[in-house]
Amino acid sequence: MITDENIRIIFGLKIRMLRQQKSMSLAELSKNTDISVSYLNEIEKGKKYPKTNKIASLAKALGTSYDWLVSLKLEKKLRPLAQILESNILKELPLEVFGIEPRDLIELVLDAPDKLNAFIKTLLEISRNYDLTVENFYSSVLRSYLELKENYFEELEEAAEKFKAEFLPDTPLTIESLSDFLAKNFNYEIDYEKITEFQSLNEIRSVLRVEADKKILYINPKLSEPQILFILSREAGYNYLGLSPRSYAYSWVKVDNFDELLNNYKATYFADAMLIPRKKLIIDLEEFFALTEWKPDAFVHLMEKYHQSPQMFYARLVSILPRFFGINKLFFLRLYNTPHTNHFKLTKEIHLAGLHNPHGTDLNEHYCRRWVSLTVFKELEELQVQKAYKRPVCDAQISKYIDSDNQYFCISIARPLHPTQNTNCSLTIGIAINEEFKKKVKFWNDKAIDAKEVNETCERCSAFDCKERAAVPSKYEEERANANMQRDIDLLLQKED
Template sequence: MAISQENVKLIFGLKVRQLRLEKGLSFAQLSKQTGLSASYLNEIEKGKKYPKIEKINILSEALEVSFDDLVSLQLSKKLAPLGELLQSNLFKELPLELFGIEPAHLLDLLSNAPAKLGAFISTLIEISRNYGLRVESLYLNMLRSFQEMHDNYFESIEREVASFRTRFLKEATFPYTFEQFQAILKTEYQYQILPKGLEHQQELKPLRSMTIPSDTPQLLMNPKLTESQQRFTLAKELGYQFLKLSPRPFTSSWISVNSFEEVLNNYKASYFACALALPEKAIVEDLKKFLTEPQFNAQILLDILETYQCTPEMLMHRMTNLLPKVFGIKELFFLRFSTSDEKTFKLTKEMHLSGLHNPHGTALDQHYCRRWASIEILKELRNQESKDDDGVKCKVQRSQYVDSDNEYLIISLAKPSNKNIGQNSSVSIGLLISPQMKRKVKFHNDPVIPIRIVNETCETCPLYDCQERAAPAHIYEEEQSLKAMKKAVDLLTRQ
């Protein structure tokens, strides 16, 4: 694979820096020898500038190295651990600047690290290969980290939503309608909206929508979408256009992921759509009413869904935006589970603010605890479907984790999904029960809320009398055997 121009600059800068330091030269000293300014030399070493041929000749003479060796992409033994990273163009793909990291600084750290750090990098690369870590998984994990860094609240997008509302929906009554969004897309952005555009595309049956870009873009939608899903699809498309987001994916759900910027822009458009459907000022007042009730009142959440004509997932996402920012409840997680039967439950989306909370995804093929509210509500949903009831279910639970002091208040919502579009899904928010949370959530100790002892997975769980167990606790048993073996070795050693 060819190395990107950006990484060519980084390699050149690293080699110049390494040679300068080996000769014990300061920037000022090298500047005096070459006639190049210290600031320009600094830019070269950071990988921001690549000098012209005559300046490279001057540098090679001052550093006592041949021109060919200086411009060669061949790395020295000391820089060898960086080779595979640079060959993969990792620093081009990863948006390090979003996390406050300059690629040159990271490479500088690695280039001065001991050999063990180089071995560590190689180990990470090998692990990613062995576990089949795909690029899109890496991007989605990075997105979660980016959200968590900002407590999942982005004031700039909130301002853009307010500006959009003032410009296009100032006189509109709330909640907004499909027709209002459609009119804006047609008038302002020359869209052609085809609500049944995917009706006869058998291969695209799992998709919710597809956008065909052109001077007059076409938005093809799955005719099985609910009204709320249709509005969200149009609102998200408005987000792409109003925020001028590019590059972007053109299908929902994902078919392929081409770059982190594409993943980030998809998230920004979704954030825009949620904030547009659930205005901050209004929804905050509704959440205050919900949180200050002395008893858990599921009807308030169901009324919010009805008032704003939104999906359970939109409401839960909006809560993850506003609970940390407005209410100071920052220790929380968001989960989305999906299932097509009563045995297989997949964690398809997760986010953890202020630390990695339980539960969280596992790379191993294990069975998530069947006592979680997120999974129990899906089982109840299947029973509900047999009664032709398509209403939203709400479940609350206090989860206490085995061998842990952590306890969470879990609120789960689930609604039957159209089988032509996707699997049934539940969305949940878990709030760590802490002094701050207790002050804000008045119903946290409502005696009606069931308390359950839970664990991460069946395979790691010591609760042998669990009636919900879906798999033997072989990982836990192996760990216990290993502990017993270590204890026996320790006793014999001391004797």
């Protein structure tokens, strides 16, 4: 879609391109057109669009026609940029999150159009080859933003505490108290029945309908009490923080823009901070880390103490550990598995202080079967077969990465995904074993903890004799062959003494 801003940008591109082709300075063009240098600069940056008489003067000075200047056609080497402008992608990209203006990208195009357009074409080709969607892109940008902020937002922590003190100071956070708050303050009605009339919404957790005089929140009655409490807390966050635009379905079906995704995260963070307060969690973690032995039951007990979902508890760990314990070299993974299959899907990841092993860049490859993130699925499945499952399965592992010095202390839990059917979920937090971690966590070297040599994927692993291998090391062999080839080329090119 061509907007007024895009028209200004295209016009400015043409002026600057023609001026540079004629090796003409802004001062010279100003002299020939009687247009000030500052105004010409604004035109070239796409900030201003001149009047008809000034366009005619520019066309004459630059040796082109008035009609070509005002048309939306660009020369061949700038056509990829025109495609971007027409697709409205500059509006969709969340550039402002990183302090970038759309015009900053235009400046890059102007400075090196051939190279940047080749780069743009490459990105578009990669996105097609890997079937990347706008939602994938938005999620990646959000993940990068959270990693820059170490997944901690003081303003949202304070907002959650202020909300509790202001509206529910002496009242526990319950389904009843939050439902009453939403009804009295924001005209909410809570409906647990209507959503069941739509078969396709069996796994949707909630849908919000906004009418002129009220809001109706349809909640899936299959949800557990903690899940319903979280949804109500999230709605409180949306309204208390005044977040807009927003998603109306949870978990959402589609994302219309980045602001919607970011606001969803803020409302979720607000709910997490309210339901698992940082002050209490810090005290509990200090006591847990003071244990001299790794006790999985103690970890599960700590998680269950807050009566919230494991997902929320892990999210709070990733927020609290860097800020209050100095443990910032960590990663979080969430994987899904269909019982009785070897299909594992990485559905969420966060990496703080760098990209850690493992990470989800390996499309269509087999994740290392030694990961504790995967082995806990087997333990869970055995309990499910025996109908003995009662609480999340928990295990720890010291993961030593093959052909690397990287070592991580990993804690994983696995449980059935609810209300989604026939899907199990594992959550893992992996912390780099460094001096800071050793100081804070007394049980880090407990001999009872299983230490495993692991890798990213089977395809990239040099452990040829691995009994758990699920695929041949094709990528590793390819990389080794290329390295040998480069070594021999270097030897061949060396000068003889």
